[in-house]
Amino acid sequence: GAVVSQHPSWVICKSGTSVKIECRSLDFQATTMFWYRQFPKQSLMLMATSNEGSKATYEQGVEKDKFLINHASLTLSTLTVTSAHPEDSSFYICSARGTGSLNEQFFGPGTRLTVL
């Protein structure tokens, strides 16, 4: 149990285009989802916290208009990187947190974004 999936696993796009990444909790309901970004040889950096049905809370320094987060259901959150630029190339990872015995966070496999 406690499986989180991400789609796509990798994506290459042209500069100026938008890219949507999906995060799904497959076998539990996630009251909260989190989005992280990881650059090569660095640790994960928390970007935002997303609660189902409400606006996401962004960490300091993360542009909310550039990284649009939607958490429309208890099993799905999406991250849209708008007007992507090469510096947005990174490994994007989501996690989902349930309730009760699934109170800890479970992470997706990550999405590798390359912006040309």
Add this chain to the structure above:
Amino acid sequence: DAKTTQPPSMDCAEGRAANLPCNHSTISGNEYVYWYRQIHSQGPQYIIHGLKNNETNEMASLIITEDRKSSTLILPHATLRDTAVYYCIVGSSNTGKLIFGQGTTLQVKP
């Protein structure tokens, strides 16, 4: 959120126990200690977490000192597949936020 301090790297012989230390001297009363690991180019994998009592599961044991200012993750019989970056994180169960530090790169050697 309280910060943690971990050694940047450690080696362990295959089949031996791997003991990974973590200092979290500023931990507050309602904060848990979480351990995750990340194998290259994958999402982090949950290992174990605890509040103040020692915990054990099929993957590892977590020993938390009585004053809660430090903890040790124990992998009882390390295998080559345990080579990864191990993150010790202190977080509130209320917010659920996890702030990752640099972690410990564990290299298990044959």
